[in-house]
Amino acid sequence: MVIFKLDAEFYELVDKLLKKAENDEELARGVVWIQKQSERHGTSFYEEFFHVMYLAEMQARAREWVKNR
Numbered sequence: 001m002v003i004f005k006l007d008a009e010f011y012e013l014v015d016k017l018l019k020k021a022e023n024d025e026e027l028a029r030g031v032v033w034i035q036k037q038s039e040r041h042g043t044s045f046y047e048e049f050f051h052v053m054y055l056a057e058m059q060a061r062a063r064e065w066v067k068n069r
Helices: 006-023 025-041 045-067
Strands: none
Touching: 006 025, 006 045, 025 045
C-alpha cells in the first residue's frame, strides 16, 4: 500500500470533522465506517480517511471528464 505523508493541516481538518460528528448522526456513521475500514486494512484512521477522500475526488473527476467528452 502507498504510504501518504499527512501534514498538520490535514489532521486538523479531520479532527474538526470528528468534532462535528458528535452532533451529526450521518457523519458519525461515516466515521464509524472509516474506522472499520482502517482496522480491516491495517491503516491509521487518518490514512484511511485520506484514501476515501482521494477516491471520491478521482471518481468526481472521472465523471466530469466523461460528461465533457
